[in-house]
Amino acid sequence: xxxxxxxxxxxxxxxxxxxxxxxxxxxxxxxxxxxxxxxxxxxxxxxxxxxxxxxxxxxxxxxxxxxxx
Numbered sequence: 912x913x914x915x916x917x918x919x920x921x922x923x924x925x926x927x928x929x930x931x932x933x934x935x936x937x938x939x940x941x942x943x944x945x946x947x948x949x950x951x952x953x954x955x956x957x958x959x960x961x962x963x964x965x966x967x968x969x970x971x972x973x974x975x976x977x978x979x980x
Contacts, residue, residue, distance in 0.1 A: 912945055912946055912947040912975060913947075913973060913974070913975065913976070914974075914976050915971060915973075915974055916959070916972055916973060917945070919963050919965055919967070919972065920963070923962075923963050923964070925962065925963070927941055927942065927945070930959065930962070933958065933962055934958060934959070947975065956972075956973055957969070960972055
């Protein structure tokens with residue numbers, strides 16, 4: 912769902928479990944958010960951007976993949 916975010920996590924060597932712990936949310940909750948079943952809060956998005964140390968904007972980092980039906 913969030914291809915750029917997933918790529919940045921890999922680039923930085925941050926696992927989903929580590930990210931969930933950093934955000935103080937359950938691992939399953941993070942996976943649901945990454946699938947698009949629920950939304951990230953603005954505070955979570957800012958924390959993720961900070962943790963990654965990326966120069967990407969939040970809009971770029973959280974761009975949703977579009978799949979043609």
